[in-house]
Amino acid sequence: MSVKNRFRSAEAWLIGLAVVGLALLPVISSAQSAAEPTAEDFQRLVDEAYNLFKDVKEGANANYIPILDTVPSELFGVAIATRDGKIFAAGEQEYRFSIQSVSKPFTAALVMTQQGPKVLREKIGVEPTGLPFNSKMALEIYPERSVNPLVNAGAIAAVSLVQAGSEDERWKLVHENLEGFAGGTLPVLEDVYTSEYETCWGNRGIANLLYNYGRLYSDPEEALRVYTRQCSVGINTRDLAVMGATLANGGVNPLTGRRVMPAEHVPELLAIMATAGFYDESGEWMYSAGLPSKTGVGGGIVSVVPGKFAIVAFSPRLNEAGNSVRAMRAISYIAGKLGVGLYGPNLGE
Numbered sequence: 627m628s629v630k631n632r633f634r635s636a637e638a639w640l641i642g643l644a645v646v647g648l649a650l651l652p653v654i655s656s657a658q659s660a661a662e663p664t665a666e667d668f669q670r671l672v673d674e675a676y677n678l679f680k681d682v683k684e685g686a687n688a689n690y691i692p693i694l695d696t697v698p699s700e701l702f703g704v705a706i707a708t709r710d711g712k713i714f715a716a717g718e719q720e721y722r723f724s725i726q727s728v729s730k731p732f733t734a735a736l737v738m739t740q741q742g743p744k745v746l747r748e749k750i751g752v753e754p755t756g757l758p759f760n761s762k763m764a765l766e767i768y769p770e771r772s773v774n775p776l777v778n779a780g781a782i783a784a785v786s787l788v789q790a791g792s793e794d795e796r797w798k799l800v801h802e803n804l805e806g807f808a809g810g811t812l813p814v815l816e817d818v819y820t821s822e823y824e825t826c827w828g829n830r831g832i833a834n835l836l837y838n839y840g841r842l843y844s845d846p847e848e849a850l851r852v853y854t855r856q857c858s859v860g861i862n863t864r865d866l867a868v869m870g871a872t873l874a875n876g877g878v879n880p881l882t883g884r885r886v887m888p889a890e891h892v893p894e895l896l897a898i899m900a901t902a903g904f905y906d907e908s909g910e911w912m913y914s915a916g917l918p919s920k921t922g923v924g925g926g927i928v929s930v931v932p933g934k935f936a937i938v939a940f941s942p943r944l945n946e947a948g949n950s951v952r953a954m955r956a957i958s959y960i961a962g963k964l965g966v967g968l969y970g971p972n973l974g975e
């Protein structure tokens with residue numbers, strides 16, 4: 627190559643480099659704007675979300691479990707917990723509400739920990755139902771019957787699948803597992819348990835149908851009692867935030883440093899939360915917030931930003947699908963502002 631040609635090729639190389647640099651500018655600057663949020667950002671956002679949505683009156687307390695209708699509807703708490711155990715909170719943080727269905731992914735995690743994700747897939751299923759959380763029809767139309775561990779049928783099946791030699795041991799394992807995720811002791815709200823167990827004819831029907839189809843793995847009434855007790859565990863907004871942060875931290879509780887599930891099973895669990903965590907509104911939720919989440923009729927919602935932090939909120943008034951109206955708004959607001967939707971920053975529109 628002549629000196630001139632060599633010069634030309636060096637020149638072309640430099641121009642090429644500049645063009646690539648320019649083309650990458652948006653990527654570089656968006657990477658900068660998506661830089662890790664600071665403690666001030668987190669605190670400002672939970673405060674903003676609390677103030678923006680604290681006066682929303684839409685929805686109503688769940689009342690099919692009679693006692694849930696007596697929980698003060700105005701309660702509202704918002705929190706973020708990071709994978710290194712920092713908690714940023716606004717509003718109600720002490721009130722212990724019943725965990726309800728937010729317990730379901732954590733018991734699914736216990737089944738995965740004991741027996742691996744294949745068992746969960748084969749003996750329960752991982753498909754969203756597109757139907758309400760307590761659907762009996764789902765049981766009849768899907769060959770898996772239980773369908774996934776985040777609807778009532780699959781969650782009762784998950785409890786029955788926990789390897790235990792007695793009902794007491796089954797309960798102890800389920801309870802200790804929830805406490806491991808929360809990093810502290812969690813009481814059972816006995817009045818919630820009694821109220822739900824006395825009225826759980828629908829869930830009893832589900833447990834018996836599953837047993838009939840060979841998709842329940844313990845005595846049906848035992849599974850029903852342990853499941854109902856699991857749903858009656860009392861948590862506050864901060865407990866919920868730490869439970870979510872434990873998933874964000876790959877299964878290690880950031881407060882206690884204890885591993886509560888194998889890191890390699892966290893992605894499968896989050897995948898089920900993404901597709902089925904919001905019941906028949908799961909698609910809507912992924913469209914607007916883009917985060918694996920789980921809701922409960924007690925008014926709690928946990929959302930996980932994998933590898934980073936959890937955003938949670940609690941407020942008792944629910945929409946038709948059984949999801950807390952204020953909690954949904956608060957979480958999607960924060961997720962939108964931080965641009966942490968899994969598939970890119972959702973605009974929430």
Ligand code: GLU
Binds near residue numbers: 727857923924948
């Ligand atoms: N214990 C409730 C039930 O079985 C949980 C429902 C929920 O939170 O979605 O109906």
